[in-house]
Amino acid sequence: MVYELLKKLSDAHGVSGYEDNIKDIIRKELAGHVDEFREDALGNLIAVKKGSDFKVMIASHMDEIGLMVQYIDEKGFIKFVGIGGWYNPTLHTQRVVLHGTKGPVPGIVGAKPPHIMTAEERKKEIKMEDMFIDVGATTAEEVAALGIEIGTPVTIEQELIKLAGNRITGKALDNRVGVAVLIEVLKQMNTPMTVFGVFTVQEEVGLKGAKVSAFALNPDIAIATDVTIPGDHPGVTRKDASPEMGKGPVLVLASAAGRGLLADRRLTAWLRAAGDKAKIPYQLEVGEGGNTDATIINLVREGIPSIPFSVPARYIHSPVETVDLTDVTHSISLLVEALKKKPKL
Numbered sequence: 001m002v003y004e005l006l007k008k009l010s011d012a013h014g015v016s017g018y019e020d021n022i023k024d025i026i027r028k029e030l031a032g033h034v035d036e037f038r039e040d041a042l043g044n045l046i047a048v049k050k051g052s053d054f055k056v057m058i059a060s061h062m063d064e065i066g067l068m069v070q071y072i073d074e075k076g077f078i079k080f081v082g083i084g085g086w087y088n089p090t091l092h093t094q095r096v097v098l099h100g101t102k103g104p105v106p107g108i109v110g111a112k113p114p115h116i117m118t119a120e121e122r123k124k125e126i127k128m129e130d131m132f133i134d135v136g137a138t139t140a141e142e143v144a145a146l147g148i149e150i151g152t153p154v155t156i157e158q159e160l161i162k163l164a165g166n167r168i169t170g171k172a173l174d175n176r177v178g179v180a181v182l183i184e185v186l187k188q189m190n191t192p193m194t195v196f197g198v199f200t201v202q203e204e205v206g207l208k209g210a211k212v213s214a215f216a217l218n219p220d221i222a223i224a225t226d227v228t229i230p231g232d233h234p235g236v237t238r239k240d241a242s243p244e245m246g247k248g249p250v251l252v253l254a255s256a257a258g259r260g261l262l263a264d265r266r267l268t269a270w271l272r273a274a275g276d277k278a279k280i281p282y283q284l285e286v287g288e289g290g291n292t293d294a295t296i297i298n299l300v301r302e303g304i305p306s307i308p309f310s311v312p313a314r315y316i317h318s319p320v321e322t323v324d325l326t327d328v329t330h331s332i333s334l335l336v337e338a339l340k341k342k343p344k345l
Helices: 002-011 020-030 119-123 140-145 173-188 208-217 265-278 293-297 325-338
Strands: 036-039 045-049 055-061 066-072 078-083 095-100 103-110 132-134 153-156 167-170 194-200 221-228 250-255 283-286 306-312 321-324
Touching: 002 020, 002 167, 002 173, 002 325, 020 036, 020 045, 020 173, 020 194, 055 173, 055 208, 055 293, 066 140, 167 173, 173 194, 173 221, 173 306, 173 321, 173 325, 194 208, 208 293, 221 293, 221 325, 250 265, 250 293, 265 306, 265 325, 293 306, 306 321, 306 325, 321 325
Parallel strands: 055 194, 055 221, 221 306, 250 283
Antiparallel strands: 036 045, 045 194, 066 078, 066 153, 078 132, 095 103, 095 153, 103 132, 167 321, 250 306
16 A cells, blocks of 8 residues: 555655665665666666656655764764755654764754843744754763764654544655655556656755756656645645645646746656546646756756656655645656557657
């Protein structure tokens, strides 16, 4: 069941540049389902299903946003920088895991208590530089003895759980959802084409893994499986974000109002035809912000026709990202259906 797969992926830790735990899960899940695995110099994991000369790249980034130790003061409090895009209030008071040289160390993100803030301070958004990690140590030497040093990666500690209906919430669903979709597509598809399932690194810090893997593979087309923001809860309207949870995967026609990517119209038609034929629901989106691996793949070499293929996810870049499992299963089904037939280019 896709829930069990998502739980493994979400509960695992893999900040940008440290995605090895996620790769281990992927290799185990796909053992016996693909013809070969490759890993490039940057760390992208490429699962290959061999077929015709027509090459399809499906990219899904493994990394999650996190933190990195910047400085440890004499009392054992740890200053950090964000790795990836954080909205600071979602980070304050969270439990974290520091991945030190002697194994994982639990900690919490603290800051000045509101009880002793001035009225003016309470009005302001808390800044990352005003926060710190407390691991319970009282000196810098105690922190060092735990195997923590400058450069130690840090991730949120949060367990994936079920909500009402068919919805789940946890950390790193951006983009472990896309990873789960790609794993299941590689298991289930029956295609005449060669498919490269590329589990990319360092998307959250500049789409880096997708760029180098696309250059090396030089596919004929590319799809990026990721998440997108729905406009179906308080504080956001469908005018601002048209997708809804539970209504199927999203074909993103434009990201960052076209400054990021204008999806290839032929790939849009191909995916829509597959969904219509199999009666699988899907949605269309024109976004004003946000990018995916498809943005950079599109610009590699002479240009690679690309499209983002996304699952609606609430509260992204927070520890409580939320998706509807119906959208995940429909995403898998639509891609499996589309891959039965080569698109017309």
